[in-house]
Amino acid sequence: DIQMTQSPSSLSASIGDRVTITCRASQDISNYLAWYQQKPGKVPNLLISAASTLQSGVPSRFSGSGSGTDFTLTINSLQPEDVATYFCQKYNIAPRTFGQGTKVEIK
Amino acid sequence: QVQLVESGGGLVKPGGSLRLSCAASGFTLGDYYMSWIRQAPGKGLEWVSYISNSGSVIYYADSVKGRFTISRDNAKNSLYLQMNSLRAEDTAVYYCARDGWFGESISWGQGTLVTVAS
Numbered sequence: 001d002i003q004m005t006q007s008p009s010s011l012s013a014s015i016g017d018r019v020t021i022t023c024r025a026s027q028d029i030s031n032y033l034a035w036y037q038q039k040p041g042k043v044p045n046l047l048i049s050a051a052s053t054l055q056s057g058v059p060s061r062f063s064g065s066g067s068g069t070d071f072t073l074t075i076n077s078l079q080p081e082d083v084a085t086y087f088c089q090k091y092n093i094a095p096r097t098f099g100q101g102t103k104v105e106i107k
Numbered sequence: 108q109v110q111l112v113e114s115g116g117g118l119v120k121p122g123g124s125l126r127l128s129c130a131a132s133g134f135t136l137g138d139y140y141m142s143w144i145r146q147a148p149g150k151g152l153e154w155v156s157y158i159s160n161s162g163s164v165i166y167y168a169d170s171v172k173g174r175f176t177i178s179r180d181n182a183k184n185s186l187y188l189q190m191n192s193l194r195a196e197d198t199a200v201y202y203c204a205r206d207g208w209f210g211e212s213i214s215w216g217q218g219t220l221v222t223v224a225s
Contacts, residue, residue: 034212046211091211096157
């Protein structure tokens with residue numbers, strides 16, 4: 001099975017900082033990569049699909065890039081409401097494995 | 108608007124069974140693949156299973172294969188997860204999710220908590 005490895009597992013950044021989270025697949029998954037945001041105590045929410053397609057209603061400070069095995073979620077100008085855990089997921093074939101998550105906090 | 112409401116969670120002893128339900132509204136269930144995803148307390152997300160819109164294609168995570176059964180009744184706008192031979196490590200919030208065209212989970216329910224303990 002394909003493994004998904006996220007890094008870092010947690011980070012602390014200041015308001016306005018640019019934050020980058022990476023997700024690496026153990027095999028080529030083309031662009032079948034999604035990013036989810038889970039705020040504390042809330043349900044996960046799809047931010048990005050197909051590695052770089054921003055979902056409707058998601059602020060434009062979020063962006064995704066990558067293809068094949070290496071992917072990046074970037075938050076330009078971190079805001080207080082971005083405090084959350086972010087998960088990547090590959091969905092080309094089963095199992096639709098999630099990364100272990102990256103917890104983003106405000107410094 | 109799209110709404111997914113899970114039910115059926117609760118406390119069950121190891122080796123026991125539970126059947127989770129997910130009531131869908133605001134869209135035509137039969138048009139979409141559906142998934143179950145779980146999250147153990149304080150842990151990350153774990154994909155459990157998905158089922159095609161007709162029910163003809165089904166996949167499971169290795170951790171639940173042979174113990175869990177996903178099914179759906181499109182006429183009743185409902186998705187199900189039959190969980191047998193439950194273990195402590197199955198303790199989690201179970202979410203049902205509507206899949207997008209390629210398998211991403213675009214809409215999630217609020218989840219139902221399953222606790223396996225003696």
